[in-house]
Every structure is written in structure tokens, then in C-alpha cells.
Amino acid sequence: MEQDLLVVKLKCSPFKLQRLYLPSSLAPQESGKHAVVELNDSSSFICRIFHDDLLQSDCCLLEKSVQCSSSSTASNERVKVSKINFIPFVKPIRSIKVTVVLNEIEQFTKWNDHNRLYPSLLKQLLQLFVINTRATVNLKDFQAAQKLGVYALHIKDIGIPHTGRVVSSTKVVIHEVTSWERYSLKLEKKDVRIAGNQQAYEQLKKYVSSRGLLRTNKLANDFDFSQLMLIGPGGSGKKTLVEKLLKNSTLF
Known part of the structure; x- marks a missing residue:
């Protein structure tokens, strides 16, 4: 027209x-x-x-x-x-699954602290858009989204074949919360299990490999070198580091 x-x-x-x-x-x-x-x-x-x-x-x-x-x-x-x-074919969406893509890994802490508030705010944002199945809503230039630290929202499944719209009665399910770095690697089909943590993984692998040598040292009588604590915000990759190490190591 x-x-x-x-x-x-x-x-x-x-x-x-x-x-x-x-x-x-x-x-x-x-x-x-x-x-x-x-x-x-x-x-x-x-x-x-x-x-x-x-x-x-x-x-x-x-x-x-x-x-x-x-x-x-x-x-x-x-x-x-x-x-x-x-x-054409715009209908209200009954339920929607979204992957929340944050700007930076450091924002996981903020997200976890306010995880009850954010879904309702995301619903308000999504009410502005007409959405297709498996679409990515880019919010990097949207001021309201920047306050939440959200870079984009990826629509996982809206349950209907046509274009739809989020309304006040729509149920929004947070399928996953990830960082843009990890999400972009996933789109490129790269190994996202240690995305951004390769250096930490190599250091952890080196420590575990040397653990057998430490057992023969007299210091082993005073310290338990078999224990290790990983500290970091939620979603930063602590669990995936250990999982990958266990999968690739023969020391356990």
C-alpha cells in the first residue's frame, strides 16, 4: 500500500x-x-x-x-x-518461550537478583512487537531493554504457525538466560560449553593433571589438593567447565 x-x-x-x-x-x-x-x-x-x-x-x-x-x-x-x-494472521499468543540474551556475562548476577520481576517487564517489551516463530527480537538499541541488560530475545516456540502478538494474558516462559558472547557462538555452531572461559579451562586442566604429582609431595600430608572451589556469578560457566573436564580427563 x-x-x-x-x-x-x-x-x-x-x-x-x-x-x-x-x-x-x-x-x-x-x-x-x-x-x-x-x-x-x-x-x-x-x-x-x-x-x-x-x-x-x-x-x-x-x-x-x-x-x-x-x-x-x-x-x-x-x-x-x-x-x-x-x-496478516496476527493472533494473540497463549504462551511463549524465550531465550534471554544479556549484553555481558556480569549481568547474570543482576538477573538472578531480580528474576521474579524481569519476566513481567519482558512481557511488556514483547507486547510492542509482532512476532514470528523462531524469530530474534533485537533490543540492543531499545532504552527500556538496556536498563535490564538485555541484548536480544530469541523466540523458541509460540505454539501457533502464524504471526502472533504477546498480550497481557500471554504466559512468558524463560527458557534460557545466556550472554551475547555465548549465544553468538551457538549461532555459529561453535563449542559454547567453554565460550569465554578457555583460559580458565586450561588452568583447571593443568591443575588437575598435576594433582597426581602433588600426592607424592610431603605437603600432601598437610593440605588436601583434591578439593577445588570455583567462584563466579550464575551462568558464567562453572558447571560446564567441570563437566568438560570430567569428560576429557582420565584422572577421575
């Missing part, structure tokens, strides 16, 4: 799906449908289409701005709608 309408942007809450109000003379049968709206400043938005009898034929209103792609022009330029792509 090609349009040449002057856009008036209205700022509103970032936790609600935005709306695009069109003159009532334009395709009234499309009212209420979801669409991706492209503007002539190279920005695009996900929104729902509605009509307003008070609007002039060459003007539209865009509110609750949630950008899909950023604008490349100055804010004082006259922006117009260049294209409206309607999204």
Missing part, C-alpha cells in the same frame, strides 16, 4: 503498541490491522492502523513510537509515509 501522507508523530508510553491514524477516506476496511509503516526518512515502525474522521486527506498521526529501524534525517524535516505493509 503506497501512501504520500505527512506524518505527525506523537510521543507516548513506550510500553504500548503504537497506532497510526489515517484519514477515514483511506481503506477503512483495514482498520485494526497490524502493519509495518515505512517513512521517507528511512525509519520504519510496527503499529496498528486506525481511522480518524477529523484528519485531513494528506495527513496522519503516529503515536506511541516504537521504531524498527532508526531515522537517518533531522527531526525538523517533513516526514511522509512511503509504504504500508499489512501483516
